[in-house]
Amino acid sequence: MARKKAEGYLSGKESRRISKENRKTTNILEKKRKRKNVPESEYLTKMHDPANAVEFDNLHTYFFTDAGTVKSVDGVSFEVPVGKTVGVVGESGCGKSVTSLSLMQLLQRPQGQVVEGEIRLNLGDKAVDVAKMPYEAVQHLRGNFVSMIFQEPMTSLNPVFRIGDQLNEVIELHDGEGKSKEDVKKRTIELLEMVGIANSEGVYKMYPHELSGGMRQRVCIAMALACNPKVIIADEPTTALDVTIQAQVLDLLRNLKDKINSSIMFITHDLGVIAEMADYVVVMYAGRIVEKGTAEDIFYHPAHPYTIGLMASKPVVGKQVDKLYSIPGKVPNPINMPDYCYFKDRCEMCVEKCGGEYPCEVSISPTHKVSCYRYSDGQTPDAARNTEEKKGGTAS
Amino acid sequence: MKNYVIKRIIFSIFILFFVTLIIYTLIRCLPASYVETMAMQLSTKPGAKPYEEWVAQLNASYGLDQPILVGYFRWLADFAQGRFGDSWRFTVPVIQKFKEVIGVSFVMGAISLVLELVIAIPLGVIAATKQYSKTDYAISASALVGISLPTFFFATILKLIFSVKLGWFDTHGLVGRNYAQLDAMGKFLDQARHLVLPIATLTIVSVGSLMRYTRTNMLEVLNADYIRTARAKGLSEGKVIYHHAFRNTLIPLVTIVGGSLPGLFSGALITETLFAIPGIGYTSYQAMTAGDIPFAMFYLSFLAVLTLAGNLISDILYAVVDPRVRLS
Numbered sequence: 237m238a239r240k241k242a243e244g245y246l247s248g249k250e251s252r253r254i255s256k257e258n259r260k261t262t263n264i265l266e267k268k269r270k271r272k273n274v275p276e277s278e279y280l281t282k283m284h285d286p287a288n289a290v291e292f293d294n295l296h297t298y299f300f301t302d303a304g305t306v307k308s309v310d311g312v313s314f315e316v317p318v319g320k321t322v323g324v325v326g327e328s329g330c331g332k333s334v335t336s337l338s339l340m341q342l343l344q345r346p347q348g349q350v351v352e353g354e355i356r357l358n359l360g361d362k363a364v365d366v367a368k369m370p371y372e373a374v375q376h377l378r379g380n381f382v383s384m385i386f387q388e389p390m391t392s393l394n395p396v397f398r399i400g401d402q403l404n405e406v407i408e409l410h411d412g413e414g415k416s417k418e419d420v421k422k423r424t425i426e427l428l429e430m431v432g433i434a435n436s437e438g439v440y441k442m443y444p445h446e447l448s449g450g451m452r453q454r455v456c457i458a459m460a461l462a463c464n465p466k467v468i469i470a471d472e473p474t475t476a477l478d479v480t481i482q483a484q485v486l487d488l489l490r491n492l493k494d495k496i497n498s499s500i501m502f503i504t505h506d507l508g509v510i511a512e513m514a515d516y517v518v519v520m521y522a523g524r525i526v527e528k529g530t531a532e533d534i535f536y537h538p539a540h541p542y543t544i545g546l547m548a549s550k551p552v553v554g555k556q557v558d559k560l561y562s563i564p565g566k567v568p569n570p571i572n573m574p575d576y577c578y579f580k581d582r583c584e585m586c587v588e589k590c591g592g593e594y595p596c597e598v599s600i601s602p603t604h605k606v607s608c609y610r611y612s613d614g615q616t617p618d619a620a621r622n623t624e625e626k627k628g629g630t631a632s
Numbered sequence: 633m634k635n636y637v638i639k640r641i642i643f644s645i646f647i648l649f650f651v652t653l654i655i656y657t658l659i660r661c662l663p664a665s666y667v668e669t670m671a672m673q674l675s676t677k678p679g680a681k682p683y684e685e686w687v688a689q690l691n692a693s694y695g696l697d698q699p700i701l702v703g704y705f706r707w708l709a710d711f712a713q714g715r716f717g718d719s720w721r722f723t724v725p726v727i728q729k730f731k732e733v734i735g736v737s738f739v740m741g742a743i744s745l746v747l748e749l750v751i752a753i754p755l756g757v758i759a760a761t762k763q764y765s766k767t768d769y770a771i772s773a774s775a776l777v778g779i780s781l782p783t784f785f786f787a788t789i790l791k792l793i794f795s796v797k798l799g800w801f802d803t804h805g806l807v808g809r810n811y812a813q814l815d816a817m818g819k820f821l822d823q824a825r826h827l828v829l830p831i832a833t834l835t836i837v838s839v840g841s842l843m844r845y846t847r848t849n850m851l852e853v854l855n856a857d858y859i860r861t862a863r864a865k866g867l868s869e870g871k872v873i874y875h876h877a878f879r880n881t882l883i884p885l886v887t888i889v890g891g892s893l894p895g896l897f898s899g900a901l902i903t904e905t906l907f908a909i910p911g912i913g914y915t916s917y918q919a920m921t922a923g924d925i926p927f928a929m930f931y932l933s934f935l936a937v938l939t940l941a942g943n944l945i946s947d948i949l950y951a952v953v954d955p956r957v958r959l960s
Contacts, residue, residue: 342860342863342864371869375867378866379865379866380866383864386857386864391858392860393858394862394879394880395858395954395955395956396953396954396955405865405867406865409865409866443956445955
């Protein structure tokens with residue numbers, strides 16, 4: 237598709253050609269999504285492993301912008317097992333949120349489109365491929381089977397409706413059958429109490445602006461949990477909150493997960509939070525997964541140079557350093573990705589092979605996978621690495 | 633809320649005082665003087681007094697020999713007691729003339745405002761929800777055409793097409809030739825027929841800006857985080873747009889609609905003149921060019937009161953639609 241010149245300038249002619257092409261591509265995709273009364277068989281699928289709640293399989297989500305196609309998510313595959321928490325980490329713009337928005341089909345339309353791959357969602361008695369579903373059908377999954385907690389509690393609630401009404405709406409929509417107004421209200425109050433809001437009757441009648449950020453985030457969590465979803469996506473739920481509230485919200489999420497036995501996909505760039513919450517960790521870089529494994533694999537035996545750099549750039553309590561480590565360089569231009577390893581230009585551990593095409597995934601243990609040439613000949617992560625650092629990675 | 637409204641009303645009275653003072657000063661300073669025109673006419677009559685004597689006599693009898701400030705306070709005292717005086721230009725009480733001409737202007741203003749809202753808001757919402765589609769381009773382009781067309785040009789085009797070529801409507805006037813012979817229903821229909829083109833002109837010329845305003849606001853709201861939350865709940869697209877987004881779009885629109893209250897009574901000078909409709913816009917223009925201080929003062933202070941009232945109403949409406957500005 238559209239290529240940007242090295243200097244980053246686009247001529248008017250080029251830009252027009254790109255927008256025209258984009259419109260063509262997105263129109264076809266949009267039309268497919270907007271169809272009505274699509275037979276279910278078209279998007280019914282089978283889970284590869286019934287113990288998984290979600291399976292992302294070679295997911296490609298692109299944004300067709302006027303400056304060229306941005307491959308936000310470029311071949312991402314991972315699983316979210318039932319009842320487990322999967323942490324997704326990576327720096328800003330690496331495609332964490334876009335992956336989760338693809339699952340909800342909440343991408344900015346029409347620019348953002350899932351162009352390839354499967355997102356298999358386990359609904360219990362059957363499984364569907366969200367990537368192939370039309371908008372109409374996805375609506376019934378949102379809030380019901382998959383729900384999402386957004387990163388901005390201050391702006392995620394509609395300012396002109398009362399908290400109670402906003403919560404009632406979800407319950408009425410998915411669980412409302414045969415329930416009277418009083419029943420719905422009772423459930424809403426119950427939810428508010430469950431997320432630790434003391435004055436639930438009062439908050440029920442309040443508007444969002446009358447609540448603090450932490451309280452609003454609790455309301456958002458209550459909203460996400462209202463219909464006991466199978467999968468909860470928590471997109472940086474604690475980023476906008478101060479540390480004490482963060483701890484409370486994390487505790488809350490963990491307890492609630494056990495209570496309703498759902499899976500959580502936890503997106504953050506806070507490694508401390510991940511260490512505390514996640515069973516499995518997926519590390520993303522520039523739209524691709526560079527390393528995935530159990531929390532132990534990632535924190536005790538980080539293999540990919542990027543993960544190692546991340547661990548090193550985290551402050552450690554009790555350790556005095558003059559200057560905190562930071563990974564040198566910057567992420568490549570998303571419109572014009574190199575054809576070798578995306579991390580090569582910033583990597584301090586390059587080997588000769590790194591100049592070749594993007595490395596494929598290598599298993600270094602049954603649970604631990606990494607995309608790096610350093611492990612392509614079957615060696616295990618260097619055991620002689622700074623042990624102090626690794627301890628610090630889990631202590632927080 | 634009650635205290636707030638009372639406070640606002642007291643402020644409004646202060647503002648009104650200064651606004652009328654400025655208007656009075658400006659009118660007194662205008663080069664168009666009713667007295668001078670009268671004196672000129674009277675002095676040309678055979679055997680009349682010379683011009684200077686007439687001016688002095690008329691100035692004394694119209695109270696224009698007083699300094700501006702004194703004249704203003706005299707006018708203010710009368711105004712406060714509800715004595716609006718007689719129009720110099722039309723030689724009838726101001727109120728009587730006002731009542732004669734306000735009706736048709738109000739009807740025109742009100743109908744075109746309602747039409748504007750009914751046309752602009754839905755189209756603006758549709759354009760925003762289908763951003764960059766053909767529908768959006770069509771709506772935005774026609775809005776731009778509406779904004780860009782000058783009233784006099786557009787009114788003339790309408791007259792050419794619908795009156796001259798098609799012969800559906802009369803080119804001007806409020807009543808037809810055989811108005812006097814019609815029964816009540818016929819009279820009403822005759823007047824209505826004569827108002828079609830003026831109202832069409834008023835509506836089309838001003839509908840564009842409201843439409844664009846709605847579109848911009850709707851777009852901003854549709855990109856807000858809470859709309860994504862509403863979608864994440866699993867609500868249908870219609871519910872998201874017409875329930876969650878629309879309530880938020882209403883907030884800025886209310887200020888516009890509240891602010892258009894004086895527009896209902898101010899009349900439309902150009903349109904009324906082009907279609908020869910005896911409305912308040914045309915009448916006040918005549919009064920002002922003749923230096924008719926009582927009528928001009930009454931009309932302008934009336935508009936000032938309405939503007940202040942409009943602001944107050946839009947503030948109150950603001951609180952109704954937006955809980956964040958509700959005052960305790």
